[in-house]
Amino acid sequence: MQTLYLMRHGQTEYNVQHILQGRCDSPLTSEGIAQARRTAAWLREHAEHVELTCTSPLGRARQTLDLVREE
Structure with missing residues (x-):
């Protein structure tokens, strides 16, 4: 069974x-960076x-996902 995870971008200015x-x-x-790392x-x-x-x-969404992928 497949699972879909939805995530919102991290906190912004x-x-x-x-x-x-x-x-x-x-x-x-x-x-926001810490939130991405916790995710x-x-x-x-x-x-x-x-x-x-x-x-x-959008940059905020791309940056959040990039941080998640890096971790």
Whole structure:
């Protein structure tokens, strides 16, 4: 049986400032980077094999997934 994992991007500067981002981009905060790394650790513990990953073209989403993949 296949499992689908959905993940939101890590916290961004706009999130902290309560600014709606929409298609605008904002860099990840240090907390957002830490969130991505915690997600990677969770996946290592709970997901046997991740076959495919995909993301939106927005920088915050790509950066989050890149950090997860690196871990």
